[in-house]
Amino acid sequence: VQLVESGGGLVQAGGSLRLSCEVSDRTFEIYIMGWFLQAPGKERELVASIGRFDGIIDYQDSVKGRFTISRDSDNLNVYLEMNNLKPEDMAIYYCAASSYAGIHRVERDFDYWGQGTQVTVSS
Helix, strand or coil, X not given: CXXXXXXXXXXXXXXXXXXXXXXXXXXXXXXXXXXXXXXXXXXXXEEEEEECCCCCEEECHHHCCCEEEEECCCCCCEEEEEXXXXXXXXXXXXXXXXXXXXXXXXXXXXXXXXXXXXXXXXX
């Protein structure tokens, strides 16, 4: 499974960005897709996840109402629409995929990772 993120960049606080994750190779293995962020010196945190078959969506509390995860119906490309960005959202954002169903909360729950895309929010 190959994951390639795009869409990061520099934005002022209150602004918006849309991250994309292109998914290819052995996509039949994937059950759940997610977006993580990793701030400097900190562990990766799950921001949002979406089920491939059931479409169930889960968000970290800090992004509820501001971020929206979505996926294409005909492929597994996944998106993260980020609105009202705050300086504390600044991090490297990673697309991740899991080859099994069930609850996914942390980094070890996911098998495949993209290279990450930097999101910088200026105050």
